[in-house]
Amino acid sequence: MNxxxxxxxxxxxxxxxxxxxxxxxxxVQTPVFMPVGxxxxxxxxxxxxxxxxxxxxxxxxxxxxxxxxxxxRIATLGGxxxxxxxPLPILTDSGGFQVMSLSDLRKLSEKGVTFRSHLDGAMVxxxxxxxxxxxxxxxxDISMQLDECLKLPASAEEITRAMQLSLRWAERSKRAFxxxxxxxxxxxxxxxxxxxxGLRAESARALTGMDFQGYAIGGxxxxxxxxxxxxxxxxxxxxxxxxxxxxxxxxGTPHDLIEAVKRGIDMFDCVLPTRxxxxxxxxxxxxxxxxxxxxHANDSRPLDxxxxxxxxxxxxxxxxxxxxxxxxxxxxxxxxxxNLAYYQTLMGGMRDAISSGRFGDFxxxxxxxxxxxxxxxx
Amino acid sequence: MNxxxxxxxxxxxxxxxxxxxxxxxxxVQTPVFMPVGxxxxxxxxxxxxxxxxxxxxxxxxxxxxxxxxxxxRIATLGGxxxxxxxPLPILTDSGGFQVMSLSDLRKLSEKGVTFRSHLDGAMVxxxxxxxxxxxxxxxxDISMQLDECLKLPASAEEITRAMQLSLRWAERSKRAFxxxxxxxxxxxxxxxxxxxxGLRAESARALTGMDFQGYAIGGxxxxxxxxxxxxxxxxxxxxxxxxxxxxxxxxGTPHDLIEAVKRGIDMFDCVLPTRxxxxxxxxxxxxxxxxxxxxHANDSRPLDxxxxxxxxxxxxxxxxxxxxxxxxxxxxxxxxxxNLAYYQTLMGGMRDAISSGRFGDFxxxxxxxxxxxxxxxx
Numbered sequence: 001m002n003x004x005x006x007x008x009x010x011x012x013x014x015x016x017x018x019x020x021x022x023x024x025x026x027x028v029q030t031p032v033f034m035p036v037g038x039x040x041x042x043x044x045x046x047x048x049x050x051x052x053x054x055x056x057x058x059x060x061x062x063x064x065x066x067x068x069x070x071x072x073r074i075a076t077l078g079g080x081x082x083x084x085x086x087p088l089p090i091l092t093d094s095g096g097f098q099v100m101s102l103s104d105l106r107k108l109s110e111k112g113v114t115f116r117s118h119l120d121g122a123m124v125x126x127x128x129x130x131x132x133x134x135x136x137x138x139x140x141d142i143s144m145q146l147d148e149c150l151k152l153p154a155s156a157e158e159i160t161r162a163m164q165l166s167l168r169w170a171e172r173s174k175r176a177f178x179x180x181x182x183x184x185x186x187x188x189x190x191x192x193x194x195x196x197x198g199l200r201a202e203s204a205r206a207l208t209g210m211d212f213q214g215y216a217i218g219g220x221x222x223x224x225x226x227x228x229x230x231x232x233x234x235x236x237x238x239x240x241x242x243x244x245x246x247x248x249x250x251x252g253t254p255h256d257l258i259e260a261v262k263r264g265i266d267m268f269d270c271v272l273p274t275r276x277x278x279x280x281x282x283x284x285x286x287x288x289x290x291x292x293x294x295x296h297a298n299d300s301r302p303l304d305x306x307x308x309x310x311x312x313x314x315x316x317x318x319x320x321x322x323x324x325x326x327x328x329x330x331x332x333x334x335x336x337x338x339n340l341a342y343y344q345t346l347m348g349g350m351r352d353a354i355s356s357g358r359f360g361d362f363x364x365x366x367x368x369x370x371x372x373x374x375x376x377x378x
Numbered sequence: 379m380n381x382x383x384x385x386x387x388x389x390x391x392x393x394x395x396x397x398x399x400x401x402x403x404x405x406v407q408t409p410v411f412m413p414v415g416x417x418x419x420x421x422x423x424x425x426x427x428x429x430x431x432x433x434x435x436x437x438x439x440x441x442x443x444x445x446x447x448x449x450x451r452i453a454t455l456g457g458x459x460x461x462x463x464x465p466l467p468i469l470t471d472s473g474g475f476q477v478m479s480l481s482d483l484r485k486l487s488e489k490g491v492t493f494r495s496h497l498d499g500a501m502v503x504x505x506x507x508x509x510x511x512x513x514x515x516x517x518x519d520i521s522m523q524l525d526e527c528l529k530l531p532a533s534a535e536e537i538t539r540a541m542q543l544s545l546r547w548a549e550r551s552k553r554a555f556x557x558x559x560x561x562x563x564x565x566x567x568x569x570x571x572x573x574x575x576g577l578r579a580e581s582a583r584a585l586t587g588m589d590f591q592g593y594a595i596g597g598x599x600x601x602x603x604x605x606x607x608x609x610x611x612x613x614x615x616x617x618x619x620x621x622x623x624x625x626x627x628x629x630g631t632p633h634d635l636i637e638a639v640k641r642g643i644d645m646f647d648c649v650l651p652t653r654x655x656x657x658x659x660x661x662x663x664x665x666x667x668x669x670x671x672x673x674h675a676n677d678s679r680p681l682d683x684x685x686x687x688x689x690x691x692x693x694x695x696x697x698x699x700x701x702x703x704x705x706x707x708x709x710x711x712x713x714x715x716x717n718l719a720y721y722q723t724l725m726g727g728m729r730d731a732i733s734s735g736r737f738g739d740f741x742x743x744x745x746x747x748x749x750x751x752x753x754x755x756x
Contacts, residue, residue: 040700044707069675069700077678077696085692297447300455314463318455322418322447329422329707 002184005141005213007245011355015237015264018354021214021245023089023141024184025081026056030245030266031354033257033347034059034091035340036274039068040084043274044333045340047086053309053337054344057089057141059269062134063098067117067124071137079139091269092140093249094131094173094190097218100149108148110165128169132176132187140185142214145173147190149219159194166192167206174210186213188247194219195228197235204239215240216247217265221256230259237264254283254346255370258363261350273339278332280324283342284312287370291335295377296321309341380562383519383591385623389733393615393642396732399592399623401467401519402562403459404434408623408644409732411635411725412437412469413718414652417446418462421652422711423718425464431687431715432722435467435519437647440512441476445495445502449515457517469647470518471627472509472551472568475596478527486526488543506547510554510565518563520592523551525568527597537572544570545584552588564591566625572597573606575613582617593618594625595643599634608637615642632661632724633748636741639728651717656710658702661720662690665748669713673755674699687719 002024011018019030035042035050037058042050050058060080065071074083080090096113099106103115112127128146135143147166150158170189177187189207193199200217207215217236220229229251237246247267248260257268273283280292284304289296299317307313311334323331346366353362380402389396397408413420413428416439420428428436438458443449452461458468474491477484481493490505506524513521525544528536548567555565567585571577578595585593595614598607607629615624625645626638635646651661658670662682667674677695685691689712701709724744731740 039704039706040697041706041708044711046708046711068704069696073676073696076676077694083694083697083700085697298451298454316455316461318447318451319418319461319463322461326417326446328417328419329710330419330424332707333422333424333711 004184005181005186007214007243009242011357013354013357013359014262015234016261016350016354016359017264017266018351019245019266023057023186025087025089025141028056028089029351031257031261031347031350032057032267033343034267034269036061036269036271037084037086038271039064040074040080042336042340043278044329044336045274047084049337050086050340051088053340054348055088055340057091058086060090060092060138060140061098062092062095062131062138063102065092065138066095066126066134067119071134075137075139081139089141090138091142091267092135092138092144094144094146095126095134096131096147097149097250099126100151110168112146113148128172129176132173132180136180136185142186142188143177143180144188144216145170145190145212147192147218149192150194152194152219152222152224154194156196159192159196159199163192163194163199163203166190167203170207170210170212174212181213188212188214188216190216190218190249191236191240192219195224195232197232200232200236201239204236208239208241212244214245214247214267216249218249220248221251226256226259229256230263233260233265234263254343255367257343257346258350258366261354262359262363273343274336277335277337277339280331280335281339282320282335283339284374285342285366285369286372286374289374291317291320291324291331293321299378301375301378303338307338307341308345309338312338312341382562383559383564385592385621387620389735391732391735391737392640393612394639394728394732394737395642395644396729397623397644401435401564403465403467403519406434406467407729409635409639409725409728410435410645411721412645412647414439414647414649415462415464416649417442418452418458420714420718421656422707422714423652425462427715428464428718429466431718432726433466433718435469436464438468438470438516438518439476440470440473440509440516441480443470443516444473444504444512445497449512453515453517459517467519468516469520470513470516470522472522472524473504473512474509474525475527475628477504478529488546490524491526506550507554510551510558514558514563520564520566521555521558522566522594523548523568523590525570525596527570528572530572530597530600530602532572534574537574537577541570541572541577541581544568545581548585548588548590552590559591566590566592566594568594568596568627569614569618570597573602573610575610578610578614579617582614586617586619590622592623592625592645594627596627598626599629604634604637607634608641611638611643612641632721633745635721635724636728636744639732640737640741651721652714655713655715655717658709658713659717660698660713661717662752663720663744663747664750664752667752669695669698669702669709671699677756679753679756681716685716685719686723687716690716690719
């Protein structure tokens with residue numbers, strides 16, 4: 001039998017939290033970063049290589065998977081874990097965010113959203129109930145309620161309306177999910193409310209009343225300044241129950257991660273390490289490094305000889321520069337791997353720091369090294 | 379100290395040969411297939427994954443590497459093995475073939491060839507001596523003499539002229555290579571002569587007189603019918619010494635490999651397994667399979683459950699179809715891996731068959747299975 005989803009808060013350091021959650025496909029240490037596997041693959045990486053970066057859970061995108069290859073098809077083929085050969089936990093989003101960002105036509109009603117597929121132009125319906133059903137077909141360990149994601153800036157009236165609609169959809173999602181919760185799976189509610197602290201708190205309180213297994217903060221990292229995002233995060237986590245995991249969707253840079261953990265966030269996903277890796281950018285303890293830059297052309301040193309991951313130690317900067325300039329697939333593969341490994345090392349560092357009550361020191365030391373910048377040119 | 383290059387003929391079965399050659403970076407069992415690593419990477423694959431397919435030697439392209447990142451740069455960085463993290467043997471071509479196929483402007487003289495770089499338009503000179511020097515800078519275990527590659531069809535006069543020029547370049551290459559041979563490295567002469575059996579035999583005899591460590595057959599697999607290619611191969615191997623390896627450049631399909639081994643070829647390189655893999659085509663014991671085809675969309679079976687390589691056993695055809703349709707990097711990576719593994723399994727099967735004197739049976743059984751075609755649609 002599946003283990004029931006549960007979350008255990010192990011240690012706090014200020015608002016920062018060290019925890020663990022249990023899912024049918026294994027346990028996950030928090031704070032955790034989830035690599036994005038949009039189309040049933042973390043782009044370019046074999047599942048073993050994703051695991052080797054220290055990743056314990058990946059994210060799948062409902063919008064993409066429902067359109068191709070289709071949720072019913074994945075279910076027939078044994079679920080997303082088997083389909084993509086990823087045996088560890090999977091979280092899926094609800095599809096709401098991509099409906100907003102990828103579809104050029106969408107029609108919203110109380111019932112749900114109808115949108116035009118960016119693949120073949122077909123009109124597709126997505127309701128709170130269907131989003132839950134799709135995520136169950138995918139066999140996601142953690143599902144997200146369908147919410148309405150607004151493009152910011154938006155009027156206060158619009159933000160309020162969307163937040164309230166998302167709350168009604170949360171209730172419908174929860175009812176649709178009931179049987180699945182008994183099997184050990186989790187459904188998270190999604191806090192909305194734009195950049196309005198009062199609306200965010202109202203959304204958080206209402207969702208808490210519905211008793212979800214966890215709570216996400218949606219609608220951030222959509223272009224607003226970092227200080228605005230962090231203010232919303234701090235106010236929202238303060239309004240959420242301590243005994244449930246908190247997930248900041250779509251965030252972020254290494255600095256975002258540290259600042260959000262400091263404010264009580266437990267879970268993250270972001271395309272940055274893989275997307276930027278495909279474009280020649282490495283995340284390292286020296287800060288971001290652009291491998292396309294000619295300064296690396298003759299540099300025999302590895303990106304970071306102290307890295308926990310062999311890919312950052314074995315290959316020279318000159319080689320990574322060459323692969324980037326030559327637009328070779330292996331450049332994308334190696335930098336995606338290196339970046340995910342750096343993100344996971346950063347998360348591990350934060351977890352250890354919280355455990356030993358020295359999160360502030362860890363943040364200061366990490367940011368000091370970023371500020372010193374990369375190695376001097378050879 | 380480096381081991382001296384040597385070739386040992388272990389067993390013959392008809393004209394087919396089972397052998398082994400020794401290089402400074404390790405031994406290689408023949409007949410052997412060499413994956414192509416044009417720009418210091420077998421496209422999309424980490425070196426460990428290339429080794430896991432059973433590959434013992436890879437090919438690097440002098441034309442590409444001299445232009446980017448540059449041979450002197452690779453030498454400064456410790457040579458091509460270190461640069462691309464491939465510790466096993468490397469063979470490099472001379473650059474002559476790509477000068478013909480990739481440069482839109484080239485000027486030939488007795489001295490060598492001047493061509494326009496396809497990267498930045500710069501005019502670059504390549505002579506027999508420079509080709510040897512570049513390959514030494516790359517630290518290639520096996521170097522190829524510079525030859526003139528013609529586009530076929532060409533007049534008998536042109537073919538004769540190019541063959542004779544290539545012979546004079548062979549002599550100059552050999553002189554330039556002398557010190558390197560003493561260090562255990564090998565230089566191969568390249569037989570030219572177009573589709574003229576007499577010219578091919580003349581080229582082979584003249585090169586044999588110069589005493590190269592091995593002999594390549596160049597200027598084939600450039601669009602001529604398979605029977606023409608195989609006739610030239612058979613006549614040429616008959617004119618080459620038995621105690622040196624024979625390398626058929628740029629060949630080929632699985633069927634080409636079998637037919638050429640049958641005619642006494644020991645070494646091959648070809649982009650087919652990786653290039654076709656990037657375009658959704660798998661080579662299998664059932665013959666080629668186009669993963670883009672909708673017949674695979676719901677097929678939970680692996681490509682080949684009997685494959686020696688896990689990638690061909692673990693992933694469903696439905697998943698490979700999905701990755702191909704979604705244009706995901708991982709599709710290219712997995713199919714390149716699967717195809718190289720199939721090629722290496724085929725080569726291993728031929729080696730075993732020659733060793734036990736049943737090459738004919740092996741060929742018949744392999745072709746029978748290809749002819750039966752793929753598994754029936756589920």
